Amino acid sequence: MAAIKDTAITPVATSVSEPMAAAKKEEKENGLLRFPDFSQQFGLSRESAAQASRMGIPHWLAHPTTIDRDTTVPIDDIRLALSSHIISRCKKANINTMFAVQSAVIPVLRAANALSRLRQHVRDLCVSAPTGSGKTLAFVIPIVEKLRTRLIMRLRALVVLPTKDLARQVKECFDYFCVGTDLRVGLATGDVSLIKEQVMLTGSEAPLAGGQSQVDILVCTPGRLMDHLTSTQNFTLQHLEFWVMDEADRLLSEGYNEWLSKVQSSIEMSSQSTAIDVQSIDFPVPDACTLHDSESKLDIIARPAPRIQKLLFSATLTRDPAKIARLKLVRPLYLSITHAANDSNAETSTEAEAATYTFPSSLAEYYITCPVDEKPLWLIYLLWEQKISGGVCFAKSLETAHRLAQVVQMWTTSVSEDMWPNQKIVVAEYSSDLPAAERVRIMRLFKQGTITLLICSDLIARGLDIDQIEAVINYDVPTHMSQYTHRVGRTARAGRKGQAYTLVGESQAFHFKKMMKENGHWVGYLNKISPNKDILSLLREQYTGALEKVSNIYE
Numbered sequence: 001m002a003a004i005k006d007t008a009i010t011p012v013a014t015s016v017s018e019p020m021a022a023a024k025k026e027e028k029e030n031g032l033l034r035f036p037d038f039s040q041q042f043g044l045s046r047e048s049a050a051q052a053s054r055m056g057i058p059h060w061l062a063h064p065t066t067i068d069r070d071t072t073v074p075i076d077d078i079r080l081a082l083s084s085h086i087i088s089r090c091k092k093a094n095i096n097t098m099f100a101v102q103s104a105v106i107p108v109l110r111a112a113n114a115l116s117r118l119r120q121h122v123r124d125l126c127v128s129a130p131t132g133s134g135k136t137l138a139f140v141i142p143i144v145e146k147l148r149t150r151l152i153m154r155l156r157a158l159v160v161l162p163t164k165d166l167a168r169q170v171k172e173c174f175d176y177f178c179v180g181t182d183l184r185v186g187l188a189t190g191d192v193s194l195i196k197e198q199v200m201l202t203g204s205e206a207p208l209a210g211g212q213s214q215v216d217i218l219v220c221t222p223g224r225l226m227d228h229l230t231s232t233q234n235f236t237l238q239h240l241e242f243w244v245m246d247e248a249d250r251l252l253s254e255g256y257n258e259w260l261s262k263v264q265s266s267i268e269m270s271s272q273s274t275a276i277d278v279q280s281i282d283f284p285v286p287d288a289c290t291l292h293d294s295e296s297k298l299d300i301i302a303r304p305a306p307r308i309q310k311l312l313f314s315a316t317l318t319r320d321p322a323k324i325a326r327l328k329l330v331r332p333l334y335l336s337i338t339h340a341a342n343d344s345n346a347e348t349s350t351e352a353e354a355a356t357y358t359f360p361s362s363l364a365e366y367y368i369t370c371p372v373d374e375k376p377l378w379l380i381y382l383l384w385e386q387k388i389s390g391g392v393c394f395a396k397s398l399e400t401a402h403r404l405a406q407v408v409q410m411w412t413t414s415v416s417e418d419m420w421p422n423q424k425i426v427v428a429e430y431s432s433d434l435p436a437a438e439r440v441r442i443m444r445l446f447k448q449g450t451i452t453l454l455i456c457s458d459l460i461a462r463g464l465d466i467d468q469i470e471a472v473i474n475y476d477v478p479t480h481m482s483q484y485t486h487r488v489g490r491t492a493r494a495g496r497k498g499q500a501y502t503l504v505g506e507s508q509a510f511h512f513k514k515m516m517k518e519n520g521h522w523v524g525y526l527n528k529i530s531p532n533k534d535i536l537s538l539l540r541e542q543y544t545g546a547l548e549k550v551s552n553i554y555e
């Protein structure tokens with residue numbers, strides 16, 4: 001997810017292949033009109049496709065349309081069909097080419113929007129693309145393009161994200177591209193009171209049969225969306241055209257069960273309520289349907305509601321058939337940004353097929369094996385030896401993060417300056433327990449470089465887009481590949497270089513290696529660091545002192 005920044009960003013290396021010789025029928029239907037690299041060149045083998053079908057994975061999900069992650073397209077390429085408004089906003093943010101995911105998704109959405117006003121034919125889209133590959137702009141740009149010429153304000157785009165921080169980030173991105181248009185973007189995350197949000201969303205009018213909206217685009221978290229569906233007067237999804245689920249696999253996971261069915265039923269109810277007998281209308285004309293509109297009341301009410309296009313984005317999209325079925329997708333198209341070299345790095349063909357996780361090409365990955373009970377010492381060793389600044393260190397729980405931060409802090413204060421020529425380590429704990437203002441302060445100091453290492457739980461493991469993160473350290477070994485993917489994805493974003501280090505306890509080494517191998521991400525990806533024993537024993541002395549001080553705090 002991205003806030004648009006003023007700083008120059010180096011895009012990934014350009015490798016636009018020739019347009020395909022002939023647009024196939026299927027591609028035309030998808031809106032994939034003669035676009036580069038859209039062949040099924042890295043699709044599943046026949047064998048694994050058969051296996052997918054045995055597992056109940058639908059055909060479309062087992063056969064993604066794949067796009068090489070190094071594909072880029074200039075922003076003024078005719079196939080993107082971008083307006084001068086969007087092009088100038090892009091240029092202002094130093095965005096001169098579209099990344100692979102944007103090059104793939106934007107034409108599909110632009111084509112779908114252009115083809116029919118009623119959009120009855122539109123296909124739902126599932127997009128899987130590596131962390132930091134630019135998924136946010138892939139939906140922000142086409143939505144703004146579609147809506148920026150609208151006449152009246154209605155809630156037409158709903159963007160749902162799992163956390164407040166991510167929602168705020170995406171809202172900033174929409175705000176940036178909406179500058180110079182009449183579009184209004186709302187944020188509903190519970191950061192302000194429900195009443196304030198209600199006034200922001202729908203005003204304070206008496207109930208209107210068709211609802212009313214003061215925003216065109218709403219970025220929200222699932223919990224707050226449910227609050228508005230149940231208790232906000234005039235809040236309606238009946239005019240919705242886009243429903244984006246970013247970090248979709250998270251939104252479909254156990255903890256987020258209820259919201260999906262609530263939104264689905266709200267949409268179904270409103271689509272039924274549009275099938276009104278037009279002769280019998282005697283309720284007040286809904287504001288959202290008529291104000292400033294050139295169309296007549298009957299036109300609007302009699303017309304079927306536009307079909308909502310569901311857009312799912314994730315770096316680790318679920319292939320669980322049951323979860324996917326709950327979404328009730330219509331003619332879904334699955335776009336997957338992947339990497340041809342996945343195949344060449346994998347040891348075996350089974351590994352190549354298992355390589356469903358794609359990582360940024362600018363990411364270097366390392367691991368270091370160490371005794372579990374000495375992990376803090378080895379973390380300190382890594383910080384020192386690898387000269388890590390701008391680092392984020394992930395621990396498995398808030399408690400571990402808290403204790404670890406204390407040990408490292410004690411250690412940094414107990415070593416003499418001359419042990420650290422030209423290197424300063426300033427550590428801060430960053431946790432959901434901290435008040436929001438304190439988190440903002442810590443993040444500001446981190447961005448300024450005053451704090452060099454953030455120690456946290458998985459709070460910011462997903463989606464967060466911070467340029468200054470140069471390295472990620474897995475202090476606790478991730479238990480799932482998707483957890484590993486999202487954590488390390490906080491660095492090496494948008495083509496920038498980044499490093500990921502994993503501290504693997506000796507007893508965890510077997511499972512870590514197994515997980516990586518099963519996911520086709522071991523040989524050629526993970527590099528082992530062998531420690532310098534002399535330096536380690538030098539550091540051990542101060543470390544023991546720091547440990548004692550922390551133990552005293554707890555006694």
Ligand SMILES: Nc1ncnc2c1ncn2[C@@H]1O[C@H](COP(=O)(O)OP(=O)(O)OP(=O)(O)O)[C@@H](O)[C@H]1O
Nearest residue numbers: 001002097098099131132133134135136463465494
């Ligand atoms: N075409 C582009 N040119 C230059 N920079 C870009 C481009 N597109 C996106 N970016 C920048 O790339 C960074 C990562 O983008 P974004 O946050 O959308 O990634 P993401 O794919 O959503 O990652 P994650 O899966 O971790 O959420 C952002 O800082 C964004 O501004």
